[in-house]
Amino acid sequence: MPKIIGLVGEKGAGKGTVSDYLTKYYGAEHFGSSDILKRTVSDLNLPLTRDNFIKLALVLKEGFGATVVMDALIEDIESEAKGDLIIADGIRMLDDLKPFKEKYGATFTLVYVTADVRLRYERSAKRQEKVGEGEMTFEQFLAEERRLTELSIHEVGRQADFILNNDGEQQDLEKQIQDMMEKIL
Amino acid sequence: MPKIIGLVGPMASGKGTVAKYLAEKYHGRVFGFSTPLRDILTRLHMDHTRENMANLSTILRQQFGQDLISRVIVADITEAKEEFLILDGIRRLSDIDAAKTMPGFVLWAVQADSQTRYQRLVRRQQNAGDQQKTYEQFLNDEQSEADKTIAAVAAQSRIIIDNNGDLEKLYKKIDELMTN
Numbered sequence: 001m002p003k004i005i006g007l008v009g010e011k012g013a014g015k016g017t018v019s020d021y022l023t024k025y026y027g028a029e030h031f032g033s034s035d036i037l038k039r040t041v042s043d044l045n046l047p048l049t050r051d052n053f054i055k056l057a058l059v060l061k062e063g064f065g066a067t068v069v070m071d072a073l074i075e076d077i078e079s080e081a082k083g084d085l086i087i088a089d090g091i092r093m094l095d096d097l098k099p100f101k102e103k104y105g106a107t108f109t110l111v112y113v114t115a116d117v118r119l120r121y122e123r124s125a126k127r128q129e130k131v132g133e134g135e136m137t138f139e140q141f142l143a144e145e146r147r148l149t150e151l152s153i154h155e156v157g158r159q160a161d162f163i164l165n166n167d168g169e170q171q172d173l174e175k176q177i178q179d180m181m182e183k184i185l
Numbered sequence: 186m187p188k189i190i191g192l193v194g195p196m197a198s199g200k201g202t203v204a205k206y207l208a209e210k211y212h213g214r215v216f217g218f219s220t221p222l223r224d225i226l227t228r229l230h231m232d233h234t235r236e237n238m239a240n241l242s243t244i245l246r247q248q249f250g251q252d253l254i255s256r257v258i259v260a261d262i263t264e265a266k267e268e269f270l271i272l273d274g275i276r277r278l279s280d281i282d283a284a285k286t287m288p289g290f291v292l293w294a295v296q297a298d299s300q301t302r303y304q305r306l307v308r309r310q311q312n313a314g315d316q317q318k319t320y321e322q323f324l325n326d327e328q329s330e331a332d333k334t335i336a337a338v339a340a341q342s343r344i345i346i347d348n349n350g351d352l353e354k355l356y357k358k359i360d361e362l363m364t365n
Contacts (some may be wrong), residue, residue, distance in 0.1 A: 040225050045257045046249060055248050060229070063244035064237075068229060075230040 002084045003184060004077070004104045008091045008156045009113035010145070011050075012120035012127075014166040014173060018113050019087050021177055026085055026185075031077050033057075033069050033090035054149050057092075066095035074103055085185075093152045097159065109184055112160035116167050117145065189262065191272040191284050193338045194295035195327060197306040199348040199355065203295055204273045206359055213269035218280060221257050232313040239331040255283035262287065276331060281338045293362070294342035297349050299324065 005022065009015040022028040037053040046052050060068050070091075077086055091097055091110070100108050115123075121141045136144075144150060157163070162180045166173050190207065192200045204215045217223075222238045231237055246253050255277075262270055275281055275292070284290055297305075303323045306315050318326070326332060339345075344362060348355050 036228055040228060043221055043224055043257070044245070044249065044253060045260050052249075059244040059248040063240050064229070064231070068231075072229040072231075 001107050002081065002086050004086045004088055004100065004108045005184070006091050006097070006100055006108060006110045007087060007089045007113065008110065008153060008160065010115075010117075010120055010150065010153050011141075012122075012124035013113045013115045014123070014164075015089060015113050017166070017170070017173065018111070018164060018177060019089055021174060022085070022087055022181075026181060027083055028085040028087050029081050029083050030087045030089060031073055031081070032088075033073050033096075036069060036072055036076075058149075061095070066093075067099045070096050070099045074099055091156060092149065094156060094159075097156055109162065110156075110160045111162045111164060111180070112157035113164045113166055114157060115165065117142070119167060187265070187268050187270055187289055189270045189272060189284075189287055189290045191275050191281070191290060191292045192295060193275045193281070193292060193335060193342060194348075195297075195299075195302060195335050196323070196332065197302040197309070198295045198297045199305075199346075200273055200295050201311070202348075202352070202355065203293070203346065203359060204271045206356055207269075207271050207363075210360075211269055211363060212267075213271045214265060214267040215271045215273055216258055216262055216265075218254060218258060218272070218274040218276065221254060234313045235315070235326065235329075235331070238312075239329060242331060251277075252279045252283055255280045259283050259287060275338055276335050278334055278337060281341060291344070292338075292342040293344045293346060294339040295346045295348055296339070297347070299327075301349055 005028070007015045007019060009018075019028075019030050023030055034053060037056050038048060041048055041052045041056055057069055073088060073090075077088065088100060091100070097110065118138070121136075121138050124141070125136065162183075164173060164176045164180070190213075192203055194200045204217075207213050208215050219238060222241050223233055225241060226233055226237055242254060250256075258272065258280075262272065272284060272290075275284060281292065284292075300320075303318075303320050306323060307318060310316070327335075346355070346358055346362075
């Protein structure tokens with residue numbers, strides 16, 4: 001039975017760094033709801049902005065039920081995963097969590113990656129992963145943080161089995177990941 | 186400038202058959218209005234039922250604009266390198282408005298009686314759930330949000346293909362239209 005690590009975390013908290021580390025040193029396979037949303041937004045010829053991903057996720061949930069995207073992600077995992085360690089990335093709401101708990105039970109671990117908001121702003125301004133991220137002011141960043149879809153991340157985070165605090169250096173984060181993996185594996 | 190033939194017609198009137206024949210005999214490439222919707226349903230691991238496609242189309246257009254799907258198709262067609270393109274499954278007035286903006290576009294309407302179309306629908310395997318439909322359900326489907334504007338789109342076509350007969354007759358009619 002493979003182990004599933006669910007990742008939740010605010011914008012710029014470092015989910016990508018955690019995911020890359022797990023992939024590189026623990027052979028984890030990455031599955032993200034944002035891949036599903038990104039490909040869909042791209043098929044629809046719309047700009048690849050965070051705003052469009054969120055809008056798409058919301059209408060899909062409205063039209064086909066709250067778990068539609070996560071159910072699809074689980075189907076992807078079931079049909080494509082080959083290894084023993086799987087990352088399920090992009091959990092944002094309590095509704096997102098339910099299908100994983102139901103499907104995987106004790107083999108599912110929820111990990112919350114978090115960092116100070118100022119640090120997160122600086123990191124996301126630097127990486128420009130999504131269209132428009134580079135030009136945002138700190139005030140705009142804070143305003144986005146207050147949206148319901150972002151607030152739910154903290155709520156999910158409170159249910160996490162492990163919290164990774166990414167306020168420090170990369171090394172500190174890596175040490176936390178190693179300690180956590182010793183308990184999980 | 187590529188030639189673009191758009192196809193409109195009610196369920197199971199034979200649009201797919203016309204599209205396939207045009208593509209094979211006249212070396213065209215087929216674009217379908219339902220293709221982006223089918224791709225998304227596949228990605229979400231959902232069945233390609235009429236209900237799912239109509240629901241998906243409605244919610245996406247509500248969120249991202251009524252002309253969303255037609256903009257996608259027009260963009261795809263603009264990037265296409267082929268000289269002859271077939272645009273299958275035009276059903277909404279906003280779709281035909283967008284299609285008409287493309288130079289070289291002509292609209293063909295495909296028609297057949299409802300009994301004939303019903304018989305064809307239950308026989309083929311295109312969409313999940315169609316095989317179990319009664320004639321009443323079939324007539325009901327035609328009044329749905331996704332289907333009720335088809336007649337209004339077809340009314341804009343000066344070329345009408347009657348497909349109550351056999352394939353041979355249909356192909357002959359297409360060949361006539363293509364030589365003119």
